[in-house]
Amino acid sequence: MRTIKTPDFPLxxxxxxxxxxxxxxxxxxxxxxxxxGRLARGSQVPSSRELSTRWKLxxxxxxxxxxxxxxxxxLDRRRGAGTFVAASLPEHxxxxxxxxxxPCGPGGTPSAPLPSPASLNHCSSLRLGDxxxxxxxxxxxxxxxxxRRHLTQATRRIHPADMHLMDSAGLAALREAIVxxxxxxxxxxxxxxxxxxxxxxxxxxxxxxxxxxxxxxxxHIEDPGYLLTRRLFEARHLRVLPAPVDEEGIRVSTLDERxxxxxxxxxxxxxxxxxMSASRRAELLGWARKHGALIIEDDYDSEYSYLKSPPPxxxxxxxxxxxxxxxxxxxxxxSALRIGFMIPPRAWRDDLIHQLRATGAQPGQIEQQAxxxxxxxxDIYAHIRQSRRVYERRRDIVLQALSRWIxxxxxAGEHCGFHFVIRLPAGMDDAALSRELARAxxxxxxxxxxxxxxxxxxxxxxxxxxxxxxxxxxxxxLGRELAARGM
Numbered sequence: 001m002r003t004i005k006t007p008d009f010p011l012x013x014x015x016x017x018x019x020x021x022x023x024x025x026x027x028x029x030x031x032x033x034x035x036x037g038r039l040a041r042g043s044q045v046p047s048s049r050e051l052s053t054r055w056k057l058x059x060x061x062x063x064x065x066x067x068x069x070x071x072x073x074x075l076d077r078r079r080g081a082g083t084f085v086a087a088s089l090p091e092h093x094x095x096x097x098x099x100x101x102x103p104c105g106p107g108g109t110p111s112a113p114l115p116s117p118a119s120l121n122h123c124s125s126l127r128l129g130d131x132x133x134x135x136x137x138x139x140x141x142x143x144x145x146x147x148r149r150h151l152t153q154a155t156r157r158i159h160p161a162d163m164h165l166m167d168s169a170g171l172a173a174l175r176e177a178i179v180x181x182x183x184x185x186x187x188x189x190x191x192x193x194x195x196x197x198x199x200x201x202x203x204x205x206x207x208x209x210x211x212x213x214x215x216x217x218x219x220h221i222e223d224p225g226y227l228l229t230r231r232l233f234e235a236r237h238l239r240v241l242p243a244p245v246d247e248e249g250i251r252v253s254t255l256d257e258r259x260x261x262x263x264x265x266x267x268x269x270x271x272x273x274x275x276m277s278a279s280r281r282a283e284l285l286g287w288a289r290k291h292g293a294l295i296i297e298d299d300y301d302s303e304y305s306y307l308k309s310p311p312p313x314x315x316x317x318x319x320x321x322x323x324x325x326x327x328x329x330x331x332x333x334x335s336a337l338r339i340g341f342m343i344p345p346r347a348w349r350d351d352l353i354h355q356l357r358a359t360g361a362q363p364g365q366i367e368q369q370a371x372x373x374x375x376x377x378x379d380i381y382a383h384i385r386q387s388r389r390v391y392e393r394r395r396d397i398v399l400q401a402l403s404r405w406i407x408x409x410x411x412a413g414e415h416c417g418f419h420f421v422i423r424l425p426a427g428m429d430d431a432a433l434s435r436e437l438a439r440a441x442x443x444x445x446x447x448x449x450x451x452x453x454x455x456x457x458x459x460x461x462x463x464x465x466x467x468x469x470x471x472x473x474x475x476x477x478l479g480r481e482l483a484a485r486g487m
Contacts, residue, residue, distance in 0.1 A: 023068075024065075027378075043084065045084065070083075131443065131471070135462040137418070137464060137465065139465075141390055151370045154367075158369060166362065169356075170196060171368040174368045178197075185302070187313060189316075193349075195341055197368065198356070200340035205263070212233075218256055219241065219261050220256070221233070222263065222265065223453055224456070225242075225271075229263050229298075233263075241259065242452040252280065265298045267300055267311070271460050272413055272447070284314070285317060285322070285323075288323075289322060298326055301331070303332055306416060326343075331418070337363075339367060391463070398475040399420075401479055419464075422458055
């Protein structure tokens with residue numbers, strides 16, 4: 001048997017509260033050796049037989065770990081040649097360039113006492129079973145055996161004494177896990193005390209809007225933009241000002257200097273799908289610093305970028321503590337999970353937690369513990385990578401079918417997320433076209449539905465939660481319908 005000469009690296013021992021099987025030990029030891037560069041890209045790794053002998057483990061255990069690493073894109077098995085470290089690594093794809101620590105400076109401060117909670121009208125239900133209607137994650141992609149295992153372990157870890165009260169900021173174990181999560185995926189360096197756990201983006205925005213009172217404070221939102229944001233702000237009697245979006249993101253030059261806050265989706269603008277450029281990010285941070293305003297960063301769709309090097313979060317460049325970062329696991333795992341979080345400016349944190357405590361609305365303790373375990377074990381990163389490959393394939397199925405009927409210049413925002421936009425010719429009524437397509441069984445929401453001041457005509461194409469075979473047929477029908485209308 002030929003022995004492969006590789007740097008010696010240790011078999012990691014279990015650490016912390018999360019149980020680790022022998023397979024997990026092998027998997028994490030190899031993954032760390034690859035991520036640290038000890039096993040270089042393109043280099044050959046020891047055979048499973050050799051490594052099992054070296055570490056005194058069964059060959060089957062090592063084989064299972066190798067298979068996991070192959071599925072996740074760390075290793076590449078070549079018939080007759082052996083197993084090699086992949087030339088392009090998942091961590092290179094996921095990790096932004098340089099983390100920037102959350103500053104301790106005071107930044108913006110809340111401007112008013114907390115009002116009583118307002119009743120909010122939420123968006124109507126999406127048509128989850130219809131082609132192109134839903135921009136939600138496919139729940140069938142979640143490994144339910146793993147999720148059940150984390151839930152079971154969570155019930156064993158929680159003692160009766162823990163069930164009486166929970167920190168209003170969220171379970172400590174989850175906040176600690178989120179610190180590692182945002183550093184790995186979004187380039188944000190923070191502490192567990194900086195993290196506030198919520199039920200998702202809606203609750204985060206509702207809490208923030210309650211702190212932007214007194215009434216008639218000005219708040220900018222992207223136009224077109226996330227429909228629910230406008231309703232949440234207006235429910236708190238805030239004056240909502242539309243800010244147009246171009247190919248670089250929100251147009252900072254249009255912002256009113258009197259505005260208390262601006263809400264943005266820089267990773268994948270909702271709904272147009274553009275990613276905010278580096279120069280526009282710097283301009284927006286400068287505007288907030290100059291006017292003492294708050295930037296509410298909704299990290300919409302960031303986990304599912306199909307670019308080789310997705311940009312880090314706006315919060316990662318926030319040296320003056322003006323950015324409130326909010327995100328959710330509801331699109332990463334499944335929409336009914338109802339767990340999200342925010343990383344606010346430190347001057348805002350205590351009042352946000354006070355308001356959160358007053359509402360009494362928190363995710364369940366067992367679900368928080370299970371999610372913390374899923375993050376700490378690395379299972380969530382594996383899920384993101386595997387899901388991203390499925391979503392990218394589904395996106396490509398739709399794009400390939402449409403390319404036979406319409407020019408690719410009509411497509412925008414396809415580099416990220418669960419939807420892209422078909423831009424329609426000027427003068428074409430997207431709402432009327434949407435209704436016509438619905439009669440043909442194709443459900444695409446018009447861009448004008450998201451606009452305060454209609455400027456663009458287009459249709460949103462959601463592809464993530466539709467099975468491949470149905471997508472191919474629906475995309476072909478959509479292409480024919482659009483071509484028949486002169487596109």
